[in-house]
Amino acid sequence: MKSIVCNQPNQFKMVEVEPPVLKTGEALVHIRRIGICGTDYHAYKGNQPFFSYPRVLGHELSGQIESIGENSCGLKEGDQVSVIPYMECGECIACRNGKTNCCTDMKVLGVHIEGGMSEWITIPYNHLIKTNGLTLDQSAMIEPLSIGAHAIRRSSLKKGEYVLVIGAGPIGLGVMAFAKQEGAKVIAMDVNQERLEFCRKWAKVDFTVNALENPLETIKEITSGEMPTAVFDATGNGNSMTDAFNYPAHGGKLIYVGLTKGNILFDDPDFHKKELTLMGSRNATREDFEYVVNAIKSGGVDIDSYITHRASIDEMINQFEGWLTPEAKVIKAIVEV
Numbered sequence: 001m002k003s004i005v006c007n008q009p010n011q012f013k014m015v016e017v018e019p020p021v022l023k024t025g026e027a028l029v030h031i032r033r034i035g036i037c038g039t040d041y042h043a044y045k046g047n048q049p050f051f052s053y054p055r056v057l058g059h060e061l062s063g064q065i066e067s068i069g070e071n072s073c074g075l076k077e078g079d080q081v082s083v084i085p086y087m088e089c090g091e092c093i094a095c096r097n098g099k100t101n102c103c104t105d106m107k108v109l110g111v112h113i114e115g116g117m118s119e120w121i122t123i124p125y126n127h128l129i130k131t132n133g134l135t136l137d138q139s140a141m142i143e144p145l146s147i148g149a150h151a152i153r154r155s156s157l158k159k160g161e162y163v164l165v166i167g168a169g170p171i172g173l174g175v176m177a178f179a180k181q182e183g184a185k186v187i188a189m190d191v192n193q194e195r196l197e198f199c200r201k202w203a204k205v206d207f208t209v210n211a212l213e214n215p216l217e218t219i220k221e222i223t224s225g226e227m228p229t230a231v232f233d234a235t236g237n238g239n240s241m242t243d244a245f246n247y248p249a250h251g252g253k254l255i256y257v258g259l260t261k262g263n264i265l266f267d268d269p270d271f272h273k274k275e276l277t278l279m280g281s282r283n284a285t286r287e288d289f290e291y292v293v294n295a296i297k298s299g300g301v302d303i304d305s306y307i308t309h310r311a312s313i314d315e316m317i318n319q320f321e322g323w324l325t326p327e328a329k330v331i332k333a334i335v336e337v
Contacts, residue, residue, distance in 0.1 A: 002313060003118035007054045009046030012317045020122040027068040029081060029123055031116050033140035034313075034335040035060025038169060038236060038258075039111060041324060049261050051111060058117035059085035059110040062131065062139030063337075071125045082139040082293075083116065084127040085109035086283045101150065101283035108283070119313075119337055129289050138296050138303045140334060145292045145301065146284035148174025148234075151257045152182060153288065154281050155230050159183030164219060164228040164247050166211070168195035170306070170332045171257055172234035176203035177301060184230075187222060189215060198331065202305055216246055227252065234258045242266065245276070253277040309333040 001019045004012055022028045040057045042048035061083040068075055075081070088095050088103035095103050109115040131139040148171055157163065163179045165172050168190035176199060179186045188199035189209040196208040209218045219227060227249040233241050236258035245266045248254050254276055271278075295301050308331040311319045316335050323330045 001119040003056055004058075004313065004316065005054050005056055006044055009053070010044065012044070012320065014314075014317060017118075019120045022067055022122055024069070026122045026124055027071075027075060027081075027128060028066045029061075029063045029083070029121055029128070030066045031058075031061055031063040031119060031121055031337050033062045033136045034058045034117055034337065035140045035144060036320075036323065036333040036335065037144060038171070042236070043111070044320065045324075047261065048111070049259060055110065056114040056117050057110045058115035058335075059083075059108060060140050060143045061085065061109075061116040061121070062136050062142075063121075065128070066120065068125070073125045073128065075125060075128060075130060080131050080134070080136070080139060081128040082131050082142040082289065083109070083121075083123055084129065084284075084286060084289055085115070085143060087113065087124075087127070098285075101285050106283075117313075117335070129286070129293065131293065134293070134296060135303070137307055137334060141303050141306060141332070142289055142292045142296070143284070144170050144332070145174040145177075145295075146288040147171050147257065147281075148176075149178050149291050149295075150284040150288040151175050151232055151234075151255055151281040152178040153291075154279060155232070155253055155255050157182045157184050157230060160185065161230060162187065162223045162226070162228040162249075164189060164209075164231045165205075166190070166231065166233045166240055166244055166247075167235035167237075167258060168192065168199050169234060172232070173199065173203055173306070173331070175232045175234055175257060176205050178295070179230075179232075180204050181295065181300060187219060187228060189219075192326075194329065202302060211240075219247060223249070229253065230255065232257055236260050238262055238264060245271065248274065248276055250274045251276075253279060255279045255281050257281045307332050307334050311335055313337045 087107040088100040092104040163184040234257040
């Protein structure tokens with residue numbers, strides 16, 4: 001079968017390998033769509049934490065079950081599925097407490113272990129979500145959107161809250177969309193004016209703020225000086241994540257959805273004065289995946305305009321570098337198998 005390997009930073013290679021061997025408790029899935037994530041871009045450029053080379057990337061996956069044994073999940077051959085790519089141990093304190101998304105021995109497809117940028121992959125039954133009735137494109141986008149859904153659920157938003165989402169990439173867009181579904185008044189902030197216009201159109205945000213144009217004063221004006229009670233940073237940029245401490249209201253929350261290498265420093269007196277809650281939001285759970293499936297089915301999430309670029313598995317290597325350039329104006333790229 002065809003498989004694309006990232007051998008080292010800035011180098012992909014198409015290889016022919018044997019199809020995976022099916023084990024007890026697993027399904028053989030014919031991969032049909034692979035979403036390209038910021039994690040993949042960072043891995044390709046050598047900037048991804050928790051990563052080693054060579055690695056088959058790909059964790060935003062959809063396909064059809066080609067082979068499966070008896071199971072208690074109601075799955076059968078021919079079912080269309082989305083993949084939950086977070087392989088938890090099931091035994092650690094996080095897993096025992098239902099927080100499988102932050103397992104102490106987490107293995108994420110395409111990051112810690114081989115991913116799905118291949119024609120076939122074997123997946124445990126309980127890491128498949130049946131998506132009959134959705135398109136393959138929609139099914140592949142459940143994973144990135146579930147990260148935003150998880151961040152919103154973790155923050156316990158209330159209707160009417162002012163929410164600031166920093167970063168208008170695919171993850172930030174998901175945070176915005178689901179914050180709107182919870183009834184929040186959403187402020188989108190980014191350095192790219194075109195992205196901000198997309199936020200208004202796609203996520204139906206209430207306000208946009210250009211991060212290069214005196215954002216603190218603009219946000220104060222929007223919130224009548226009180227500032228947002230929840231701030232989500234989905235940039236993965238250390239400078240942005242540091243500056244994000246300036247934006248929550250007194251008694252508010254700062255939720256890091258993005259991930260960066262290195263340390264983040266903050267002013268402790270200001271942190272204590274505001275009695276801020278600082279939260280990390282990692283990955284997602286089955287509950288979040290099912291929430292996104294229902295949101296797509298209800299028409300609450302527009303996948304067609306979310307996906308802006310695509311290539312076949314044979315074309316991807318030649319197109320990948322171009323997707324990294326600002327001129328390409330990529331929101332979400334997807335690979336067809």
